[in-house]
Amino acid sequence: MTVTLAPMEGVVDEYMRDIMTRIGGFDLCVSEFVRVSQQLLPASVYYRYCPELKNGGTTASGTPVHVQLMGGDASLLAESAQQLVELGAPGIDLNFGCPAKTVNKRDAGATLLQWPTRVHDIVYAVRKAVPVHIPVSAKMRLGYMDKNLYLDNAHAVEDAGAGKLTVHARTKLEGYKPPAHWEYLAPIRENLSIRVIANGEIWTHEDFQACKSISGCSEFMIGRGAIARPSLAQEIKKEREDKLSWGEIMGHLHDYNMLLLKMDSDHRRAGRLKQWIKLLSRTYDPSGALFANIRRLQEPDEILGSISGAIAA
Secondary structure, three states: HHHHHHHOOOOHHHHHHHHHHHHOOOEEEOOEEEEEEOOOOOHHHHHOOOOOOOOEEOOOOOOEEEEEEOOHHHHHHHHHHHHHHHHOOEEEEEEEEOOOEEEHHOOOHHHHHHHHHHHHHHHHHHHOOOOOOOOEEEEEEOOOOOOOHHHHHHHHHHHOOOOEEEEEEEEOOOOOOOOOOHHHHHHHHOOOOOOEEEOOOOOOOOHHHHHHHHHOOEEEEEEEHHHOOHHHHHHHHOOOOOOOOHHHHHHHHHHHHHOOOOOOOHHHHHHHHHHHHHOOOOOOHHHHHHHHOOOOOOOOOHHHHHHHHHHHO
């Protein structure tokens, strides 16, 4: 049983990866996608998206972080992957799942699922470009507008040499609307010889059990569910029986804020605090009331004051 922390643009950055892997239960993290479009990027860009490259490619608690690349130019992605390996990336992941309109208009993300041959060519070029000991993986959705090519795309990833495939069990058109179609994961797993990782709409241990039963998968990637329920990975792996207490969550929010002090903007820092508190409200009732109190606050110290007040109450 392995559990990976999903890449989530604007949510799972270096600070969230740090705090979530401190809490535990994760075997691997994948960075936010790095968009490669017209030219090779300077090393500073990769360090911005994945500062863990300067720490042996792991979080402070020792969890590996693979870097996710996104784009439509196979040659450029291959060169970028080589560059990342030289910078210390322990693995490369390729994004064929981002549903954002701005991304899909620029020949990247889920739009590529309309052409399995292009998916194959990108994975093949990257796999050929990096040393054999560096894992190359891909993350895809079930399709772009429909699911007609889901097996074709899965085979394209495997045939090109990837070692594993994560499948977000929805199409680009379906976005993040429930349900996730876990039933499509079983045929993928049965038809492929590489590892298949289930992803999508896993919010609770009960969701995990249902996904496992329907898909037959033994490896999972969780994103929003992990942010809303930070103990979820541990619960999945039977490292704990129930969720963290509200008091423990408050302690982790304090630690998260201390990490955010590295940010160059108090406004961004406040936004990240509010974002996490809002997501926590899906699991913790007190978080909903706390978010209502802080939603208009702009200063991190004011937000922390409200958190302290919630703890005292």
